Amino acid sequence: MIRTDMIATVGREFLVSNIENDEFSYPKAYRAASLTFTPIQNDAGRSFEKLDIRFVKDNVSVLIETKQNFSANLSEATRQLSAYVEYEKALTGNKTIAILANTNDDSVMVWRGVISDADYLPKETALRSMAEYVDMYTSKINDKEKVMQNTYKLNEMLHRHSIPEKLRSQFVGTCVLALKNGLDYSTPSITAAQIRAKIKEVLEGLLTNDLNKAEKLTVLNNNVLNNQYIRQLRIEPFREILTDIENNILPFINDKSTSGQDLLNLFFVTFNKYVGKSDKNQAFTPDHITDFMAKVAGVNKHSIVLDPCCGSGSFLVRAMTQALDDCATAAEQENVKKHQIFGIEFDENIYGLATTNMLIHSDGNSNIRQGSCFNLGDWIKEAKPNVILMNPPYNGQRIHLPANYVRTWASNKKEDPSKGFYFVKYIADTLNSINQQATLAVLLPVACAIGTSGEISKIKREILKENTLKAVFTLPNEIFYPGASASACCMVFEIGKKHSDSPYTFFGYYKDDGFKKKKNLGRVEQTDPTTGKSKWVSIEEQWIDAYRKSKVVDGFSAVHKVSGDDEWLCEAYMKTDYTKLTEQDFQQTINDYLAYLVKSGDVQ
Numbered sequence: 001m002i003r004t005d006m007i008a009t010v011g012r013e014f015l016v017s018n019i020e021n022d023e024f025s026y027p028k029a030y031r032a033a034s035l036t037f038t039p040i041q042n043d044a045g046r047s048f049e050k051l052d053i054r055f056v057k058d059n060v061s062v063l064i065e066t067k068q069n070f071s072a073n074l075s076e077a078t079r080q081l082s083a084y085v086e087y088e089k090a091l092t093g094n095k096t097i098a099i100l101a102n103t104n105d106d107s108v109m110v111w112r113g114v115i116s117d118a119d120y121l122p123k124e125t126a127l128r129s130m131a132e133y134v135d136m137y138t139s140k141i142n143d144k145e146k147v148m149q150n151t152y153k154l155n156e157m158l159h160r161h162s163i164p165e166k167l168r169s170q171f172v173g174t175c176v177l178a179l180k181n182g183l184d185y186s187t188p189s190i191t192a193a194q195i196r197a198k199i200k201e202v203l204e205g206l207l208t209n210d211l212n213k214a215e216k217l218t219v220l221n222n223n224v225l226n227n228q229y230i231r232q233l234r235i236e237p238f239r240e241i242l243t244d245i246e247n248n249i250l251p252f253i254n255d256k257s258t259s260g261q262d263l264l265n266l267f268f269v270t271f272n273k274y275v276g277k278s279d280k281n282q283a284f285t286p287d288h289i290t291d292f293m294a295k296v297a298g299v300n301k302h303s304i305v306l307d308p309c310c311g312s313g314s315f316l317v318r319a320m321t322q323a324l325d326d327c328a329t330a331a332e333q334e335n336v337k338k339h340q341i342f343g344i345e346f347d348e349n350i351y352g353l354a355t356t357n358m359l360i361h362s363d364g365n366s367n368i369r370q371g372s373c374f375n376l377g378d379w380i381k382e383a384k385p386n387v388i389l390m391n392p393p394y395n396g397q398r399i400h401l402p403a404n405y406v407r408t409w410a411s412n413k414k415e416d417p418s419k420g421f422y423f424v425k426y427i428a429d430t431l432n433s434i435n436q437q438a439t440l441a442v443l444l445p446v447a448c449a450i451g452t453s454g455e456i457s458k459i460k461r462e463i464l465k466e467n468t469l470k471a472v473f474t475l476p477n478e479i480f481y482p483g484a485s486a487s488a489c490c491m492v493f494e495i496g497k498k499h500s501d502s503p504y505t506f507f508g509y510y511k512d513d514g515f516k517k518k519k520n521l522g523r524v525e526q527t528d529p530t531t532g533k534s535k536w537v538s539i540e541e542q543w544i545d546a547y548r549k550s551k552v553v554d555g556f557s558a559v560h561k562v563s564g565d566d567e568w569l570c571e572a573y574m575k576t577d578y579t580k581l582t583e584q585d586f587q588q589t590i591n592d593y594l595a596y597l598v599k600s601g602d603v604q
Helices: 004-010 026-032 070-092 128-138 145-158 167-179 190-208 213-225 235-248 263-272 287-295 314-325 330-339 348-360 375-385 421-432 446-450 456-465 535-548 583-600
Strands: 053-057 059-065 095-102 110-111 306-307 341-345 368-370 387-390 437-446 467-474 489-494 505-509 515-518 520-527 557-560
Touching: 004 053, 004 059, 026 070, 059 070, 059 128, 070 095, 070 110, 070 348, 070 446, 095 128, 145 167, 145 235, 145 446, 145 520, 167 190, 167 213, 167 235, 167 348, 190 213, 190 235, 213 348, 287 314, 287 348, 287 387, 287 437, 287 489, 287 535, 306 314, 314 341, 314 348, 314 387, 330 421, 341 348, 341 456, 375 421, 387 421, 421 437, 421 456, 437 446, 446 456, 446 467, 456 467, 467 535
Parallel strands: 059 095, 306 341, 306 387, 341 368, 387 437, 467 505
Antiparallel strands: 053 059, 095 110, 437 489, 467 489, 505 557, 515 520
16 A cells, blocks of 8 residues: 555544655654654664654554565564654653554554554554544443343353352353463363363463462362362353353453453443342442543553452553553563552452453453452552552451451441441551552542541541542442442542642532443443444543543532541532523422421421
8 A cells, every 4th residue: 555545544634744755753853842862773773763654633643654565574663663652652642553554565563552462453454544543542442232231141041051140250251261362162072171171271371470370270260160060061051151252242352442341340240130139239340430530540651550459350450451551662561560550359259350350451460469458568568559549348347357447346336337438548557657659549438428427537537637638529320230239439539648738629520421221231331422432431531621620610510628527529519500400400309308308207
């Protein structure tokens, strides 16, 4: 393909050049930005300086290096393209699509991110439009609704073959992982035992460089492969299950997308619909909320992220993909995976979910520990995290919390009176003890924000002695549906900065996320009928923009100076937007007030 056709395909209106022939000189661009340009050279001492074609749109840069035949010296070509990616990251900080393109035929090689095996997109065999490349970073590439529909059908199959509800999400996740990494079960004479052995081989291969390999394999073997219900599976149903996953689940999974969802979380929510009531109070964080919180916390390639109650690993997956997108080289990406993602999970079964989930998302699981965060304080101090993302248990039992805290409970108290707030205090105290500053974003029940007395108020006051309440966002109702029923808010703290030094706290009334409840599917993402794009994408941009600019918008946001004795919700401080009130709103308020009077006995 000739260069003019390449430019026309991607979109000439997005072409950015600064020298003749539509090329782009990085030394010239660096000088214009008052940056020091340090050239990267090949083995012969030749500097890579001029990119053939460069496009920019919405913080995404598409970099195309043309060759007559890049296969003739692929190593040199990829090294050159990698240098341009590194220059681009330092110059703009943009997300990148890097492309080698032949001029003597239509062959292309495409990388989403850096030039590495992990970011290579082998199915991208033709040039796309700029809008499509931007969509690789901004749109929902995984078809979650279709995955959920297919998962419900799969659930019925698992039920038919006597796989217990609690085992299903972990079993499906393990099968997805094995199939994604080349599990072959097609041999006509293969047995169920041989399939289990092959899955174990895949797991062992993936965990080769993991310091906690034995611990993880033991959990996955005991909870999945050696489980009596899996061992009793005959070859016919085992093959039927694997075929269904391969045909109806795996094609919708795209682990190279920043919007690549917490898939194990998706399975959990779907299967959890059928689990007994006693097991339905686990508030697994929806992936679009983990995305929002990771962005609010400013996760990038320099972040060292900890989730001390990591569950299925949803925050860790999101933080890892966001940090990887900020990297300029494969070496930086490898460092993120090995040294910058930390998680702790108490429940052994769910710890297995986190391990599997991170492996599905190309490793990054080396620093997940099974146990209580209250027993791993020294490990947390050694990690020195500067970003904490967490959704602690809201109804922790005595066994889940440290004895010195449990001793303060009333004798008849069965569950954590702080509703999870004590986890925040513990993490903040642990980091403050080593003077480690960090941003902490946490999901808590609204009761924690409202509380102005008792244990919650006490913890609020203690936290603010050494830390700042930077923001609180009131989130949509039933955010955890169909799992837990708690109404939640997101609090953001600056650890190690006294609240008394802060002029105000930002409050957002973020009740509309563009999701709707749908029968048998839970809360489903909606699309804009005019653009066909996700409503959430534009809503999230609005949420983050209001927070970062401390915008005060009637009916939507407020700023206010608060203490530990105050209510921490936007509803207490924002002004009403009367232009949006309707007759139905007025009638609903009257009905609610009458219902209150009847309930209180003031009206007969």
